[in-house]
Amino acid sequence: MAAEFDLVVIGSGPGGYVAAIRASQLGLKVAIVERENLGGICLNWGCIPTKALLKSGEKFESLSHLKEYGLSASGASFDFDAIIQRSRGVAATMNKGVAYLMKKNKIEVIEGSATLEKGAAAPKVVVALKAGGTRAIEAKTVMLAVGARARALPQIGLEADGDKIWAYRDALAPKKLPKTFVVIGSGAIGIEFASFYRALGAEVTVVEAVDRIMPVEDEEVSKAAQKSFEKRGIKFKVGAKVTKVSKDSKGVKVAVEVNGNAETLEAEVCISAVGITANTDGIGLEALGVELDRGHIKTDSHCQTNVKGLYAIGDCAGAPWLAHKASHEGIHAAEHIAAYKTPNVHSPIAGCTYAQPQVASVGITEQGARAEKREVKIGRFPFRVNGKAVAAGEIDGFVKVIFDAQTGALIGAHMIGHEVTEMIQGYVTAITMEATEEDIHGIVYPHPTMSEAMHEAALDAYGRVIHI
Numbered sequence: 001m002a003a004e005f006d007l008v009v010i011g012s013g014p015g016g017y018v019a020a021i022r023a024s025q026l027g028l029k030v031a032i033v034e035r036e037n038l039g040g041i042c043l044n045w046g047c048i049p050t051k052a053l054l055k056s057g058e059k060f061e062s063l064s065h066l067k068e069y070g071l072s073a074s075g076a077s078f079d080f081d082a083i084i085q086r087s088r089g090v091a092a093t094m095n096k097g098v099a100y101l102m103k104k105n106k107i108e109v110i111e112g113s114a115t116l117e118k119g120a121a122a123p124k125v126v127v128a129l130k131a132g133g134t135r136a137i138e139a140k141t142v143m144l145a146v147g148a149r150a151r152a153l154p155q156i157g158l159e160a161d162g163d164k165i166w167a168y169r170d171a172l173a174p175k176k177l178p179k180t181f182v183v184i185g186s187g188a189i190g191i192e193f194a195s196f197y198r199a200l201g202a203e204v205t206v207v208e209a210v211d212r213i214m215p216v217e218d219e220e221v222s223k224a225a226q227k228s229f230e231k232r233g234i235k236f237k238v239g240a241k242v243t244k245v246s247k248d249s250k251g252v253k254v255a256v257e258v259n260g261n262a263e264t265l266e267a268e269v270c271i272s273a274v275g276i277t278a279n280t281d282g283i284g285l286e287a288l289g290v291e292l293d294r295g296h297i298k299t300d301s302h303c304q305t306n307v308k309g310l311y312a313i314g315d316c317a318g319a320p321w322l323a324h325k326a327s328h329e330g331i332h333a334a335e336h337i338a339a340y341k342t343p344n345v346h347s348p349i350a351g352c353t354y355a356q357p358q359v360a361s362v363g364i365t366e367q368g369a370r371a372e373k374r375e376v377k378i379g380r381f382p383f384r385v386n387g388k389a390v391a392a393g394e395i396d397g398f399v400k401v402i403f404d405a406q407t408g409a410l411i412g413a414h415m416i417g418h419e420v421t422e423m424i425q426g427y428v429t430a431i432t433m434e435a436t437e438e439d440i441h442g443i444v445y446p447h448p449t450m451s452e453a454m455h456e457a458a459l460d461a462y463g464r465v466i467h468i
């Protein structure tokens with residue numbers, strides 16, 4: 001059978017749909033298979049709807065600070081269903097946007113669930129169509145962009161039931177607002193849900209197995225984040241190993257062990273945010289001999305698997321489990337398939353948490369640099385002495401930068417505070433362009449902006465800070 005398509009992409013998340021568009025731009029005949037919603041987890045059940053919820057929470061919480069700005073209003077309240085509906089509406093808008101982009105780029109969308117079998121140039125894609133029946137497709141190349149789902153830990157009773165134990169989908173579209181939560185896991189997803197539900201007045205306790213929250217972040221940021229969240233009333237149990245999650249008529253009981261002592265936390269609802277499991281089971285990878293590493297597909301630097309004609313990108317191909325990493329890999333893989341000469345740019349992947357306060361980071365942490373025995377120069381600048389932050393009443397947080405002492409290269413940046421997720425891109429650009437302290441010191445930052453703190457932190461690393 002002659003190949004019907006140059007490329008079939010399986011999965012239409014930010015990895016798959018972006019790869020499909022790029023491949024089509026490069027002249028390939030492309031199809032995309034999706035079993036659920038165009039846009040994947042990111043647009044429908046991840047990045048975007050969480051930010052919509054967080055924005056509602058942030059706006060509501062800001063009403064209790066009106067006095068600080070010389071304002072007052074009475075009778076502030078919220079309609080929980082309307083908040084959820086707004087978030088679902090935002091997701092639906094994004095989903096429609098992807099459908100439009102598929103049409104515009106002449107990408108055939110095939111609705112159904114795909115499995116792989118042995119094929120000619122690449123594995124054959126067999127789709128169990130949503131409309132009924134199956135469709136077998138031969139393509140010159142196949143790209144797996146099948147993403148991941150919430151991880152369950154059935155051995156300790158941590159399995160979402162949509163009622164008392166929630167995974168992210170339940171937490172994004174609940175039928176009612178519980179008064180008390182235990183959130184298990186203090187990564188970005190756990191912290192964002194804790195931040196949102198706390199903003200609406202719920203009692204929230206976050207349990208973290210490691211001895212500090214947000215363990216991938218720089219230690220100083222973890223510490224500052226915990227302090228800020230505690231000020232907002234979120235409680236934390238760190239160094240707490242969850243041993244059992246059980247349900248009764250009232251809610252959930254989460255048994256934890258802290259320093260060898262057993263404790264039980266009770267709440268109406270437990271949100272499980274303990275990581276993800278790649279969607280690599282049940283699609284025929286074993287029979288094809290596709291190499292996996294702890295459930296994730298192993299790939300080379302061009303996102304090729306060990307099977308001829310088969311690529312894998314995004315969450316299903318390993319960490320970091322972030323939308324922009326998935327899209328970046330999608331573009332790179334599409335360009336490799338089309339034999340387009342991709343410029344040799346190595347951009348680091350920033351991580352962002354959109355809680356109040358926000359946290360954003362890129363590159364190495366201070367403890368990571370010390371573990372590698374790198375000689376470093378570190379600078380810090382607090383927002384409390386930044387004019388724009390003072391004017392805006394957003395003085396919590398700071399910027400911390402790490403330079404390689406030998407070369408002067410910027411190798412890490414860590415920020416906590418208002419809208420730092422918008423600012424981190426400045427440092428991503430700097431690291432990508434291999435900027436040194438001299439380059440950054442020479443940049444003119446607009447005034448007044450919170451980004452001036454990024455300049456000052458870099459100056460501070462070399463004893464040149466102006467405003468402290």
Ligand SMILES: Cc1cc2nc3c(=O)[nH]c(=O)nc-3n(C[C@H](O)[C@H](O)[C@H](O)COP(=O)(O)OP(=O)(O)OC[C@H]3O[C@@H](n4cnc5c(N)ncnc54)[C@H](O)[C@@H]3O)c2cc1C
Nearest residue numbers: 011013015035040041042046047114147314315321322323
């Ligand atoms: C609550 C939450 C918040 C998040 N917030 C952020 C954030 O702020 N920033 C960020 O960068 N990342 C965030 N993420 C992570 C981000 O959503 C993922 O990294 C991203 O979606 C991965 O993209 P992907 O294309 O690899 O896969 P996905 O987006 O998971 O898409 C995979 C698609 O493949 C489809 N599929 C799977 N198997 C098959 C099959 N056999 N046949 C057909 N279709 C199939 C699925 O239905 C799905 O639509 C968040 C995740 C969650 C859960």
